[in-house]
Amino acid sequence: MYDTEKLGTDVNQTETKISARNVQVYYGDTHAIKDVNVDIDAKSVTAFIGPSGCGKSTFLRCINRMNDTIDVCRVEGDIKIDGEDIYDKRVDPVQLRAKVGMVFQKPNPFPKSIYDNIAYGPRIHGLAKNKADLDEIVEKSLRRGAIWNEVKDRLHAPGTGLSGGQQQRLCIARAVATEPEVLLMDEPCSALDPIATAQVEELIDELRDQYSVVIVTHSMQQAARVSQKTAFFHLGNLVEYGDTSQIFTNPKDERTESYITGRIG
Amino acid sequence: MNDQHIVSAFDRDLEGIQAHVMKMGGLVEAAIGEAANAMVARDQELAEQVRAADKAIDALEELINERCANLIALRAPAAVDLRVVLSVMKIAGNLERIGDYAKNMAKRTSVLVHMEQVEGAHASLKRMAHEVQLMLKDVLDAFIQRDVDLARDVLERDEGVDQMYNALFREFLTFMMEDPRYITPCMHLHFMAKNTERMGDHVTAIAEQVVYLVTGSMPEDARPKATRLDA
Numbered sequence: 001m002y003d004t005e006k007l008g009t010d011v012n013q014t015e016t017k018i019s020a021r022n023v024q025v026y027y028g029d030t031h032a033i034k035d036v037n038v039d040i041d042a043k044s045v046t047a048f049i050g051p052s053g054c055g056k057s058t059f060l061r062c063i064n065r066m067n068d069t070i071d072v073c074r075v076e077g078d079i080k081i082d083g084e085d086i087y088d089k090r091v092d093p094v095q096l097r098a099k100v101g102m103v104f105q106k107p108n109p110f111p112k113s114i115y116d117n118i119a120y121g122p123r124i125h126g127l128a129k130n131k132a133d134l135d136e137i138v139e140k141s142l143r144r145g146a147i148w149n150e151v152k153d154r155l156h157a158p159g160t161g162l163s164g165g166q167q168q169r170l171c172i173a174r175a176v177a178t179e180p181e182v183l184l185m186d187e188p189c190s191a192l193d194p195i196a197t198a199q200v201e202e203l204i205d206e207l208r209d210q211y212s213v214v215i216v217t218h219s220m221q222q223a224a225r226v227s228q229k230t231a232f233f234h235l236g237n238l239v240e241y242g243d244t245s246q247i248f249t250n251p252k253d254e255r256t257e258s259y260i261t262g263r264i265g
Numbered sequence: 266m267n268d269q270h271i272v273s274a275f276d277r278d279l280e281g282i283q284a285h286v287m288k289m290g291g292l293v294e295a296a297i298g299e300a301a302n303a304m305v306a307r308d309q310e311l312a313e314q315v316r317a318a319d320k321a322i323d324a325l326e327e328l329i330n331e332r333c334a335n336l337i338a339l340r341a342p343a344a345v346d347l348r349v350v351l352s353v354m355k356i357a358g359n360l361e362r363i364g365d366y367a368k369n370m371a372k373r374t375s376v377l378v379h380m381e382q383v384e385g386a387h388a389s390l391k392r393m394a395h396e397v398q399l400m401l402k403d404v405l406d407a408f409i410q411r412d413v414d415l416a417r418d419v420l421e422r423d424e425g426v427d428q429m430y431n432a433l434f435r436e437f438l439t440f441m442m443e444d445p446r447y448i449t450p451c452m453h454l455h456f457m458a459k460n461t462e463r464m465g466d467h468v469t470a471i472a473e474q475v476v477y478l479v480t481g482s483m484p485e486d487a488r489p490k491a492t493r494l495d496a
Contacts, residue, residue, distance in 0.1 A: 221341055248343045250481030260343045262270050 017042035017182060017212040018063060023077035025058050025067065032058050034236040036077075040229070045204060045213040047227035047244065049220055051259065054233040056216045060184050063214065064100035065093045081182065098125050101175035105187040107167030109159030109174070114151050117159040117170055118142060121178040137177055145173025146203045165196020172203060176211070183207060185215040189222060201226050220260055224248050232256045275340050279349060282332045283409065286353055286360070289325040290405040292318065293360045294398055296367035297464065301394035303371055304457065305387045307378045315371035322364035329357040348481065352474040356408065359467040359474075363401070366460040366467075370394075373453045380450045383440055386433070390454060393429040393461050396422070400468045407475045416475035419468060420484065426465035433458040 018040040025033035033055045040046050048056035058067065065086060067073040079086050086096055098121065109117050118138045121127075128134035138155070142148040147169040151162070159170050168188060175183060185204070189197040204226050207213055217223050223230055224244060231241040232255070240247065240256045251257045270276050296315055303311035333350050336342060342350050400419050407415035437451040437458070476484040 220343065224343070249347060251344050257344050261346045262272060262275065263268070 014041040014044055016040065017081065018214075019078075019080045019083075020059075020062075021078040021080075023059070023062060023075070023079060025055070025062060025076075026074045027070070028072040032236050033062070036238045038231060038238060038241055040212060040214060042212050043208060043210070044229065045208050045215060045227040046229045046231065047223035048214065048216045048231050048233060049218075049223050049259070050233035050239075052218075055236040056231075056233045057186055059233065059238075060186055060214060060216050063182065063184055064097050064102055066097075066102070068093055095125075098178040099180050100182040100184060101178065101180035102184045103168070103171050103175050103186070103188045106191050107164055107171050109162070109167050109170050111158065111160055113156045114142075114159045114162070114170060115155040117174050118177045121174065125178055127178065141173040141177040142170075144176050144207070145169045146199060146206070147173060163196070165192050165199060168192055168196065168200060169203065172200070172207075176207070181211060183211045183213045185213065187216055187218060190218060197222070220248075232259060234259070272340075275346075278332070278336050278340065279342075279346065282329060282336065282353055283349070285325055285329050285332065286356055287405060287409060289322060289329065289357060289360050290401065290408075292322050292325070293364045293367065294401050294405075296322065296364055297394055297398045297401065300367040300370040300374070301391045301398075304374045304377070305391050307374070307382070309375055309378050312371040312374040312378075316368050316375075319364050319368040322361060326357045326361040330354060345478075348478045352478040355474050356471050359471050363464045363467045366464050369460055370457050373457055377450055377453055380453075381446060383447055383450050383454060386436060386440065386451070386454050389429065389433055389436065390458055390461070393426060393433065393458065394464075396426055396429065397461055397464045397468060400426070400465065401471075404468055404471045404475065407472065408478070411475075411479050413476055413479045416472040416479075417484065419472040420476075423465050423469045426462060430458055430462040 016039045018038075020036055020038045020040075023033055023036040024031065036055075036059060048060060050056045061067050062075055062079055063081075063086075067075055075087065081100070085091070086100075110120060112120070115138055118141045119128075119134050122134060122137050128137055139148065139152075142151060147166055150166060151157075151170075159167065162170060168191070172183075172188070188204075189200050192200065201222065204213055204215065208228075215223070215226065227244045229241065230244045230247040232239045232247065232251075232253070234255050240251060240253045242252070247256060248260060251260065257263075296318055299311055299318075300315045302308070303315060333354050336350055340346075400422055403415055404419045406412065407419065434455065437455045440447045441451045473484055476482075
């Protein structure tokens with residue numbers, strides 16, 4: 001008989017990519033994130049779930065310092081990627097965001113061609129030496145975004161002319177074009193139909209072998225389908241964090257249970 | 266945790282399924298009792314009734330499985346809700362098997378009434394069936410009240426049933442050695458005893474499901490298991 005316990009630990013052997021300690025976020029006087037500690041695995045998908053306003057998106061945005069752009073927002077505590085403090089004064093947020101890509105709820109392609117949508121990041125970060133290099137990056141990224149076959153014959157058509165699902169995959173391709181190590185996704189499928197959603201989910205699963213993906217989602221089924229670890233946020237607290245299968249079959253905290261079973265918390 | 270779902274139809278579905286399990290459990294409980302009574306009283310008519318009643322038990326199992334499949338498909342249950350559905354499907358399977366054993370007992374009773382009576386054997390067999398019936402009643406209570414302690418108590422009691430079976434085994438052996446005419450009825454009685462012992466195992470399996478349903482993990486195998494076959 002197989003020693004399933006042992007098999008389980010072998011598979012789960014992963015290293016920590018993002019480590020957050022005592023993270024507090026304030027919007028003016030509002031304490032939006034309360035003392036969050038979490039270790040996010042490399043090369044895996046971590047889902048953040050929780051009711052609206054629980055702080056999951058706020059916390060996600062701390063990971064690439066998107067909250068810096070909000071004047072009243074103040075972040076305290078440590079967030080480290082590969083052991084390096086991303087809030088260190090010497091860290092350039094623009095460089096950080098090349099390393100930590102982001103995909104938003106609504107597909108937001110630039111009002112440019114499909115080609116230029118992908119080429120934009122590599123150009124400003126100087127990742128391509130010449131046109132051939134750039135062509136290669138564009139093709140590779142579109143392939144990673146699982147959209148190459150659909151757009152290869154119209155690379156110079158506007159990105160905004162694609163369907164919603166294609167636009168979102170274009171945005172994912174754009175996010176991976178700068179070779180990030182972490183990919184943050186804030187409800188990437190909430191504006192998509194079920195088929196486009198399935199395509200994006202399939203893509204997320206493929207991206208896992210290269211990137212650490214952190215996804216915020218309102219669909220618990222989606223969290224269950226795509227992630228290996230799940231974190232449940234409630235009123236700014238990280239209530240429970242664990243293996244997705246455990247969270248969805250046997251959560252430890254009553255608040256998690258109430259939320260995922262659709263009961264009034 | 267709040268007991269009620271935001272979608273109240275979800276609660277109604279879950280409650281409905283559990284009500285069917287309790288109904289099924291009640292029918293199975295009655296089948297065990299009546300099969301044992303029919304055996305002791307050599308009452309062929311009652312035995313026939315037990316056999317006929319098994320159809321309703323089978324139909325309920327089918328209904329429960331169908332409702333569970335619907336609930337999984339339509340409501341995507343998670344956590345405790347998922348465990349309710351999973352355990353209910355298994356419990357319904359166990360109850361159906363117990364029902365079959367009771368039916369088989371009744372079937373053998375119908376044969377036994379035409380044979381010479383084996384004096385003294387029926388009383389202990391009836392006691393054994395009665396104990397299994399009580400265990401089933403308790404495990405159903407444990408299920409509906411989410412009572413892990415009661416479920417664990419049932420788990421412990423299965424050993425007693427196993428011992429009763431071993432004692433009966435020896436008793437039947439003695440009867441058969443004394444008088445070869447008893448061989449056929451004693452073989453039937455032995456199968457009835459063995460079936461009753463298996464009913465106990467299914468009750469135990471239900472108790473394990475109750476522990477899983479409430480705690481999220483199967484009970485650690487603390488139950489003393491007699492592996493000897495030297496009865």
